[in-house]
Structures are given as structure tokens and as C-alpha cells.
Amino acid sequence: MNLPSRVQLIDVGPRDGLQNEKQPVPAAVKIELVHRLQAAGLCEIEVTSFVSPKWVPQMADNAEVMAGITRLPNVRYSVLTPNLQGFQASVTSKPDEIVVFGAASEAFSQKNINCSIAESIERFAPVVEAALAAGIAVRGAMSCTVGCPYEGDIAPERVAYLAGLMKSIGVQRVDVADTIGVGTPLKVQEAIEATLQHFEVAHVSGHFHDTYGQALSNTLAALQMGVWNFQSSVAGLGGCPYAKGATGNVATEDVVYMLHGMGIETGIDLDALIDAGAFISDFLGRPSGSRVARAVISKRNNS
Template structure:
């Protein structure tokens, strides 16, 4: 068991967490959230996505949000792009990294974007090439790496196939994502083993949804393999559109609480992080979806 001594968290709350909110969240609130996250010590933040506002209306203010950021040296600001048009729109905002995506499930790929896994990655090849030529880093989000809403269990061989395709078009690092939150520790480790045939330990990150309450356990399972990049969402923001009423991403506060308890350095101030989560939760009119935040806020109030 080679536990890392430090972990770098990528907070995806401003993008992945807010994109499915039904009520519009003003750009000012999104900008404030990013500022609070960087003040808490986050060094990687997924800010927005440059997708068609017809498909994701919540992200229509992408350029405004990026323009409003007080950028801090040493912080990486990433954006998701679906195609070349999205990349060209994102370019003016000067992101440090773009995120492209693909699924380890053929059924998921066909239902979502009407093409095979191989075709979906091939479409991203010119985007990756253009980004790297412009000096912008490229991350690949690999969805459905352990389970799919249409196919059920996903064998590790499909994950290895997807990772190989991403490596082939020049993606520099990848997220191993349990999109619907059905993963359990051994399955998650198998997905990482498959990915590590194409990418080094420094080029992989975990992205776990908490639909069945397994996300913290799955984070620990990845840590035991030495995985030290992890994605999470402040206040547990985000739902899972494929599992009714399910929670979304693992809460950053819960991951930080666990890591601090294990003596693993994150560089994050938990109190400031909880304040950031409370800020956006108050704005959305609900309580933070984080057990650690709930417990520590109750303690403060007491």
C-alpha cells in the first residue's frame, strides 16, 4: 500500500456541480465561488464549459465568468470543450487546460452523442492538437469506467481501450470517472489498473459520484494505488441525471476531512472550504450536501 504523502484536489463544483441546476446561477456567484475556492487553497478549479447554451443553458455565461476571475499564480483554471467550435470560443478566455471527454461504454456514447467511442475520440484529435499548439494543457474525462446506465458493468478492457485512444490523440492526463456512482473499491482499482497501462500515476485522477455512498471508499481505494490527483465538488454540488434523486460528485469537504485525518497534505484550509460550500449552498437555497461540512457547521453553531 503506497499512500501518497500529498494529494492535489481538482474542484469541479463551478462546472460539473452547477451545470444541472434548474434555476440560473448568476455569473457573479460563480466567480465568487471560484475566488473562495482558491482562497481556501484549491490549486485546480474546473470553472465552466464552452458548450452550446441550447444544451447547457447554465453555462451560457462562460466567457463572462472567465473574464471576471482574479487569477492567482499557481492556480490552474480548466474548461470543458465539446468540439472545435467550443475550443475556439474558449480560446479568448485563456484557460490553462481544456477538458475533452469520452465514455468507456459504447451504448452511452451512442445515446449521448450518436457515435462510437472511437469516432468520439477521433473528433477530438484536431481539438487536442490545436490546444497543445496554443500551449494549453489537455485533460481527458473518461466517463462510465465502472458502470453504465444502459450496459451495466463495464469491463476493465473497455477502460484500457478508451485510455489508449485518448493517449493516441495526445491527451496528457485522464480522469477515471464513476459517472453514475455504482463503483466499489475493487472495481475502481481494476479501472485504474487498466488506465495505468497507458498513463503514469502522475497523469491519472479519480472522479467519483456518491450515488450509493461509495465515493469516499473509492477515493481511498485509489489512494492505496498511489493515485494523488482527485476530483471533487464543494458542498457535494451536482446531481446525476441518470439516477433519479441521486447525489452527484463526492464533496470536497468530505475528502479533505478524510485526508487530513490520514495525515495527507492537501494545502487546503477546511474552514475556508466549508465557508465556500455554505456560500454557494445558501445561494441555491439548500444545505451543503457534505457530511463533514454539516457536522462542522453544527459544531460551530453549538
């Protein structure tokens, strides 16, 4: 097994995790969550999205949140920019990295952003160009790489096609995302193999949702291929609006527990991470979505 000795996690909780929450989360709470995550040792945090508040009201405080963070020199702060307008709005917040996105499914692309995969990448070309010119890194989120709510299974060739388009416009690294959480290990490995036709393994990250309880299995499958970047969400925050009953992102605490149990370094203090998850879960008024966090908190309470 070609397991990495160290893994870098990108916590997407503040953005991907909170964007679909029905109750408003104040900027001060989002800022505190970011502070707690970086204090726990997270070196990459996806903070917010510069999208129209009409579409995602939860992210209307994007500039306020970015301005309120006490930045650490070793932490990379990324933001999602769905178009050139969003990118231009983000520049004054000085993100270290912007995230653009595309789907490996034509049906998902049409229903989600009303254009084909090729057209979506064409739209992002000027965004990527502007970001690179400004010295801002660019990551590409590739959604529906193993399954789509409309098309079903996605062929690896479609993933390779999308990865090639991303590479062609200057995207520096990509996420292989199982957006609706239907993937299983061999399918995930096929999607990663397809991506590796265009990107080195160091520039590929895994983003697995846990809808069918496969996210940790899929993480292990990616680790076995040498992937050492992964996205996860503290307390398992986030659901997928396209999959009924989807639990959303795999919990960062669960991934860290697994990695530490395998002797793989993350630089993350699991107890501090659990506390960060408890903080946001308490605010939202529900238990953490992390099984590890629930087990540890239960043990703490009974000791």
C-alpha cells in the first residue's frame, strides 16, 4: 500500500457546511468557528462564498467574515467564486485561493447552473486568469465524479474530460468530489485514476460525502493511491440539496481519528477539533454529525 505519511485536510465547514443551514448564522459565530479550526491545527479552511445573497443568503456576510478573521501565516484561506463578479467582490478580502467548480455530469451541470460542462468551464476561464494574474491560487471542485442524482453512475471518461478542461484554463489543483455520497471504493479509485491523467497526485484531493456511509472507506481507497489532500467538514456540517436524506460531508473528526489510528500525521489536535465541532453544533442546537465527537463527548461526560 502506498500510504502517505502525512495528510493535509481542508475544512469546508464554514462554507460548504453552513451554506444550506436554514437558520441564520451570525458572522461572529462563523469567525469564531474559523478561529477554533485554525487553533486546532487546520492549515486550510474554506471560509465563505462570494455568491449572490439572493441565491445563498447564508453567505451574504462574506466580506465581514473574511475581514474579521485573525489570520495565521501558515493557514490558507479559500473562498468559492461562482463567476467573475464574485471573484471581483472577493479580491478586497484577499483570499489565498479561490475555488471554481464544474460537474462531471451534463445533466447536473444543466440543472445546477443552466449550461453544459464545456460552457461552465468557458465561463470560469476569465475568473481563473484574473486570479492567477492577481497572485491568487486556484482550485477546481469537480462535482458528481462517481454518481449523479439525474444520470446515475458517471463514467471515468467524463471525469477525465472535466479534469482536462480544468487543466486547460489554468486550474492548479482539483477536488474529486462524490457530491451525493453514492461512491464506493473502486469507483472512487477509477475517478481518481481518470483525474491523474491531467493532474499530479499532489494536486488532487478527495471530497467524499457520507450519505451511504462510504466516506471513510472511500478516503482509505484514495489514500492507497497516494492521495494526501482531503476535504471534510467539522461536525459533519452540510447536506446535499440534490440528494434526499443526504448527510453531507464526512466529519473532519472522523477522518482525523482514522488517520491518527493509522499512524498518519495531520498536525491536528483531535480534542481541540472536537471542541470546535461542539461549539458550532451547540449553536445550531443539534448533536454533532461526527461519530467520533459523540463518542468522545459521551466519554468525557461519564468520566
